[in-house]
Amino acid sequence: MLRTSVKSRLQAVYAQKKFVPLILSPICMSYLDELNESQRIAVEHIYGPSMVIAGAGSGKTRVLTFRIAYMIEQGIDPFNIMALTFTNKAAREMTERIGKITGASEAKNITMGTFHSVFSRILRYNADRLGFPSNFTIYDTQDSKSLIKDIIKEFALDDKTYKASGVLNRISAAKNNLISAEAYCNNDEIQGEDRMSRRPEIGRIYLQYANRCQKAGAMDFDDLLYFTNVLLTEHPDVLHYYQQKFKYILVDEYQDTNFAQYLIVKKLAAAYENLCVVGDDAQSIYSFRGANIENILNFRKDYPDFHLFKLEQNYRSTQTIVDAANSVIQRNQDQIKKVVWTENGKGKPISVVRTLTDNEEGRVIAGKIFEVQEALGSSYNDFAILYRTNKQSRSFEEALRKLNIPYKIYGGLSFYQRKEIKDVLAYFRLAANPRDEEALKRVINYPKRGIGKTSVENLIISAGRNGVSMWEVLCDFTAYPTDVSTSTRQKMHEFTVMVQSFQAELNKVDAYTLAERIVKSSGILAELHQDKDKGPEEMERIQNVEELLAGLLEFTKGAEEDELKTLSDFLMDVALLTDADQEKTEEKNHVSLMTIHSSKGLEFPYVYIVGMEENLFPSQLSTSSRTELEEERRLFYVAITRAMLSCTLSYAGTRFLWNQSLKSEPSRFLNEIDAQYLQLESPARSLGGKSLMGGGMDRSFTGGLNTKMNPPVIPKSFKSLQDVSAQRPSNQGNFDQIMVGTNVEHSRFGKGRVTKIEGAGADKKAVIFFPHHGSKTVLLQFANLKVI
């Protein structure tokens, strides 16, 4: 409290004079001390263009957080800072952490979020300039595909050559490279490509798609970037405004930005060039989404006088894990050379587990997690199972459930993608923007009100013929003649009146009140209640809708005084939320299951990378070119470097796919890890004689499948004891002696005194105060402390 008022007075001073506020330095010192030399230099360099290349686990987030906090402490107005992150969750966490240093009221004024969410806000504000309503809808991928399907049908094209997803990918790639539909049709090279793939009509579909989106008052994900660029290019006054507003720009995960994002950032930063980008080329894993590694490499061209900072010390993982990951990534040709190193302890080797089937893989990994957890008393939060594709989660789910181990699957079908939620949201969307055609199509006959497919098709035809949206036709059949019967027309009219009544209340009542009304009077709730006795899934649907309403209530309560949080405020970025964003306060205790992609930026003491098989990882679709394969390899690098203490790789001999067992070969990546870091394991099986895996000597995985050797028969219980003892650090004996008040000596920081103990087992941590280095938190496992 006190600090805020002192600060605000100081800030009034800064506003007039531009000098470094020495008075605040003591506050800064406290956290700057927690940084190593290169981190601190990167934090303190706040003017001009700079690039931070941050190796895995090198404290990148911490540098970003402290840098922003430092900027604010230096008197920079938070309103002038824009920080673009990769997920909303990352943005939220960073705001929170900055708030702890500078005070929450300062932190909340920073413009922070994903490219998509920050730009969607800018677009809403300036929508009129682009001919969109300010409450435009954001189409998600499903909406986009459904619209494209309609267009393909309308053009009477063969839906086998023109698949919605393929066409959408093509359009998406164009937008990410800022190519308009017109430019697409006039570009010879692109047209040539489309003729080659025998889909010459994609350009025409793109034109129509853009047209329909515009009429519906809707933007898709890519439009949020595409139109931001249009806005800034065609309206110099708008560009000027945002250049002045965002004098300081930070971009996280720069290696995963695409051309559109690159250009927008470049434009916004052009006036002041206070631009800081942070990234790691070795972790670029989104090129399929248009991400362009070149952006990192080109930075020096755009800003020749930029400063480069490299963070190479890894604080996350054991020596073995860091070295193994390095040995993998070294095989890539395209990379910025850097040496990631660590002072952490050596740790145990990466174990490689082979199982006969994918189901057995699930059981073995679940069993291992169970054993480690039992033996060390770790929290289940410490474990993660990472896979290449979402559908691999099944065998692990089953096995974990059988062992009563709590787990959570991230990604996959998110809450907002569930049918019942999308249905409700479609009504919400219509209330905010009745021209939203995808929402309209979705619920015009749900719950059933006798408006069939043919009638809807005729409605679309009439809208197309008259060059208006479906909603406008619905509102005025006399102006737009439509081929539907009088009785259907009457039903449509009733529907229209209902939506209009929702629309009328949009800005009069709060989000929750309107939402509740919609759910009731649309008949959705009644419909769901009718089916609730059919089974648990039907019951769950009602619960999900209730959860959505509960979320809305919370949202509505979050309003400031005199503020009305409307349903359209709520809808603003619902389309941009992901499962990870939904995560409630960290009261969890569960094993995390997720794709490697969604594990980016996270870390876990125990990591299991599963499905290490050819054609699965690397994916079958990515083995045809070097660049694709290198991306898969970076993905593998990301996976390994999530692990702090222990990393386990597993693969199965056969995998059950499309109702048949398919033989699978071990992944080539297994052979790419320097063998000195590996330890092969043959899981003991209850069924004797079936194991094909040799002892620890066979290093060649590709040949290993058919090598018959007699495995040493180790009873399961004994085996598990062995495993666990291997995890126990050698200096375990020291652990118990270390408590609050113990004087210790650290190899790097010298003598110090323990002020706090956290965690248990392998995770036991000590906060130690070193006279010359300040307070440090160390993992006892790694720290190699001497008790004095």
Place this chain on the structure above:
DNA sequence: GCGACTTCCATTTTT
């Protein structure tokens, strides 16, 4: 217009 039925087809990652 609607629901029950059959058939077909998948196979990557996500804001």
Place this chain on the structure above:
DNA sequence: TGGAAGTCGC
């Protein structure tokens, strides 16, 4: 396997 699209009879 399982979800989506197409077919058929009311």
